[in-house]
Amino acid sequence: MAPHSPQLMNKAEIIARIQEPGIVAIIRADSSEQLLEASKALLEGGVTTMEITMTTPNALQVIYEVTQALGDKILMGVGTVLEPHTAEEAVNAGAQFVVTPAFRPAVIEFCHRNEIPIASGAMTPTEALFTHEAGADFVKLFPADNLGPGFIRNLLAPLPMLKIIPTGGVTPANAAEFLAAGSVALGAGSSLVSKEILKNADWQKLTAHAAEFVAAVNKARNLS
Numbered sequence: 001m002a003p004h005s006p007q008l009m010n011k012a013e014i015i016a017r018i019q020e021p022g023i024v025a026i027i028r029a030d031s032s033e034q035l036l037e038a039s040k041a042l043l044e045g046g047v048t049t050m051e052i053t054m055t056t057p058n059a060l061q062v063i064y065e066v067t068q069a070l071g072d073k074i075l076m077g078v079g080t081v082l083e084p085h086t087a088e089e090a091v092n093a094g095a096q097f098v099v100t101p102a103f104r105p106a107v108i109e110f111c112h113r114n115e116i117p118i119a120s121g122a123m124t125p126t127e128a129l130f131t132h133e134a135g136a137d138f139v140k141l142f143p144a145d146n147l148g149p150g151f152i153r154n155l156l157a158p159l160p161m162l163k164i165i166p167t168g169g170v171t172p173a174n175a176a177e178f179l180a181a182g183s184v185a186l187g188a189g190s191s192l193v194s195k196e197i198l199k200n201a202d203w204q205k206l207t208a209h210a211a212e213f214v215a216a217v218n219k220a221r222n223l224s
Contacts, residue, residue: 008072011115014096015137017075018049018117019184022221023213024165025050026079026189029198032058038193039066041203043074045210047192049185051077051099054086060093067094084110091116099140103127108134119165123147125155128162138163140187145169149181156182172212176220188213 009017018024025047027035035052042050052059052066059078067076078090079099084106087098097117100107104120111118112135120136122128128139141147141155144166152164166178167187175186192213197206 009096011117011137014075014117018097018138018165019163021046021048021214022179022185022217023047023049023192023210024077024167024185024187025192025210026053026167026187027051027056027193028053028079028189029056029193030195031198032056032062034198034201035062036066036069037201037203038198038206039070039074041206042193042210043070045207046214047210048073049075049077051079051097051187053079054082054090055080060089063090063095064093081107083107087111087116087118101140101142103131103134105134108136111135125159128155128164129159132159132162138165138184141166142187143168144178144187149174149177149183152178152181152183172216175213175216179217179220186213186217 025042052063063076076095077097077099078095081087081098081100082104087107087110098111099119101121108118108120117137119138119140120131121140121142122131131139139162141164145168163184165185165187166183170186170188171191178186192209
């Protein structure tokens, strides 16, 4: 049975929105408390696409609460998905796209069959090509800090069809390099939504960080 999602955008529209403004805020928290406020702070800073990982306690409830509160002002995804049933539960809770940490063919097949955008984790050229051939819309290149922009540039030379979202170690300082290498969007985890910010409920600081990321991406794209 196909999952039911409250989202009104079609797959192509969601894919386009992930790439504009091109920043995916990855929220990986030890507690689900205050994640609605964190999402509001990100939105205020201009980051409209966010991903709540399944390692966060009560992740499905958080996804539901945030999407109900913020509606189409944001694009909500679910991360660290390993099984199709998890993807289905998250979509039913309000998630509009799915992210896996590694190559999970069954999850890709489920999302592809149900017109749900998916970013599949990969690290090597073989994994990246496998994800594309399996039907993934994006390649989540992880960990990006170990590979760097040069790796992405070299990877896209023979495989230009890949839509790469580097994740891990992406900051406002190196955002331009990752985009210039050919990335279609950037995944920002602890460099944007740190555990310290969540612990201290420092929403002003989170909004400022989000604005820095948005400014860096906009500047890089305007120069290209």
